[in-house]
Amino acid sequence: MTPDPDVFLRYLERTRWFGGKGRPFEIASARRVGELPTAREGNPVVVIELVEVAYGDEVGGTEVYQVPMALYTDAETRLDHAFIGWWEDPDHGWVHAYDALHDREAMACWLVAFDKAAREPGGNLNDPSGLRFHRLPGHDLDLDTHSTLFSGEQSNSSVAFGDDSLMKVFRKITPGVNPDIRVHEVLTRCQNEHVASLYGWLDWVDGDPTSDTGEGTGTTMQLAMLQQFLRTASDGWDLALASARNLFAEGDLHAYEAGGDFASESERLGVALREVHDVLAEHFPVERLDAAAVTELADAMDARLDAALAVVPELADHADALREAYARMRDLGGIEVQQIHGDLHLGQTLRTSLGWKIVDFEGEPAKPLAERLRPDSRWRDVAGMLRSFDYVPHVVERQVAEDHPEGVEQRAYRAGEWAHRNRNHFLTAYAGGELTEEQRTLLDAYVADKAVYETVYETRNRPTWVAIPLEAVARIGAA
Template sequence: MSTEHHTSEITGWISQARWFAGKGRDWELTSLRRVGELPRPTGEGQTAQPPPELHVVIDLAEVTYATDGEDETDLYQLPLAFYAEPQERISHALIGEWDDEDFGHAFVYDALHDRESMALWLAAFAAPPSPVRGQLEFHRLPGHDLDVEAHSTLFSGEQSNSSVAFGEDSLMKVFRKVTPGVNPDVAIHRVLTEAGSTHVASLYGWLDLVDEDTGTTFQLAMLQQFLRTASDGWDLALASVRNLFAEADLHAEEVGGDFAAEAARLGVALAEVHADLAAHFPVEQRDAADLGHLAGAMEGRLDAALDVVPALAEHRTRLRATYDQLRGLDQVEVQQVHGDLHLGQTLRTVRGWKIVDFEGEPAKPLADRLQPDSVWRDVAGMIRSFDYAPRVVAMTASGDGPEADQRNYRASEWAARNRAAFLEAYTTQRGEELGSSARTLLDAYLADKVVYEAVYEARNRPGWLSIPLAALGETT
């Protein structure tokens, strides 16, 4: 497929996209491959027919980075809409105008912004065409009748993927950076949906592409229950902290916006999700050698972090001692976990807490993200989030001097209270105390996370570096 004449348009579109992870790096579009065209709905009369001149396709764009003589590539998914005439209503989503090999002269748009295009996706999920090798394969889970009349709305916001809501019925998440193999978000949502978990949005369907040449599968998108009544856990936590700060003379447990009961319910939700995951994915044992390896990896990350954040040096001995404790453990159980858990991955609905985004740690290859890991990694992620929320509010509030000291004190109080409530509920739901080996693992994952945060903040938000550093100052 010839690409020359529109390379610059596509390159320009990718470089400004929110989901593009390579901003600021030196990169080039090295190939663009058409992997499928969305079918037109059959069964005339039942579904509104799309405009006759519209073609919706998925192209995979290969992005190559020049890194120290070694090429590194990523594949990005681009759903594109081709129209013979310009479309005023989506002019903000125009990528360019060019002669396409398949469709001739066309005005090309990001299809996710286009209701007409999205209607084709929804229709394909509603009535999956019989799969043809090498083409797009739409899959459905039984149990829910899709509202095929629903109009699409693209979610705005800082996301690594793109999500499109269909009315109040369903939500399609289009994975932007794709790699061959099973996507844990699809695999885990499927298992938890089939297990009847009440703590996830039910999976309705997913889209696969089986590459004819290599036989590998790419998972391109998933369709799930739209949680209409949901509030973001992070936003709720911030609101609770603001409430506390506004009540100058009260303690965390005395104010109206106290979060501890929510933190406890989150602990129960996480324990239940972990139990379901343990029941349906492999559970394995890690021995002393594995734990030595884990300690070594954490030490390695600390050493690398010291170059970026010299202020970590004064905590080095204690952090190393924390990691070293791992070497004293001889058997640890591991299982499928979330892998990237924080308050921003939780939603509170009228039916309780839901956990979203099981894609795992974005930096890891897909295959590694379905490897069993320790549940304490997830617990540590949430606990760090309980520390971030009040400190972010404290930092952005006005007034310094004694007022700032007071805010910092109350931030610590909020964090400690919610951490305790969360942990207590989590361990109670699991039916076990926080034993010494669990404590050792939790402390190590917490320390490792704080070191990661310090590097991240130093590089991206130097003004926030004080958040992880304060956490290191507090631990004994």
């Protein structure tokens, strides 16, 4: 007897990371792709299930989600919050199933498997199930530590193993190479100081998982990655917010006079991003898009603006200026593209005692994998950071206004000053000086495209915040 598909349906509906909430869907299939080795006596059976979801709305389509499960013979009341269901399993008899990431006993199995991979040439590649744990040299795992599941993540799940390591489990699975693993592997082998080191990753090979060389011949799906845990690091977004709060708390001071001035950190972050981009350009292909390809990029920006105008009527006053920014990009005739981050903002950065780290190279989760793997201009990443700097003081400005409605004009001026100062320090540090005309043209187009996207997002999700990106759109028109 296998699980009733409704078991997974009810489970997905209550998770944070399921991307189909609000859409009609059914479970098309559930496939067990492997079983982890037992770490020690008393551990549960740990299996990995890939659950295919079929949508019944106009958009339709299917998605595959990873559900690692801890199977116990008896109910474990300590795991009631992670209960999936109970059934008679064809391999293990009657079982109570729980989301394994909530269970320290189950998570120990992952550590043992990664440790085993470090002692076998190329990793433990000959598991008949097709599960393949890979390790990079240079770090010995702490097998005696316990796991802690992070809360609040939207698209994946992360588990810390003590202070030693962090495992990210990809929930939505797509065949092919995950850019987060691909980029981290390259940067780790180069000993780049601006990322958390990659320790290993988990694949599943659908098809013939083994051969005489240990290389599978089927389709690879990447399920998880294990990396350095930056326990004492501070979130870049939170640090920037604290700086803006200090500015507003200190009355009439200018941003450069405030005790919490962030400009020097913005400079360091600009340098860090440039150095990461430079390494990626050395180890991944750098292409030159011709005029037709650049026109296609600009046309896509125009199309996104057309769609946004239907949602955000206020954009109409600035549409001509936005289209001019895209037209200037077309006129470049050709641009260089390379591997980039793809979804960069302050929330994707961590400040450690040794400097800035950039995290989550998975790209924008909502985009198809093929699009996330496609080379793009490094100025898309720069634009994302500039828009993030713009948001920081305006978010704080709105928070302060809730308790202190007086002084609105002064706070608005200070917010603009903080944003301008930090954008400029970051950009100058990244570029190493003044931008060329081509660089400015590309940056203007990508900033405009990002701001248009933000107006749609805010209109649909936080209507009172739509003025933040609209102000940026107005600046483009005034430039």
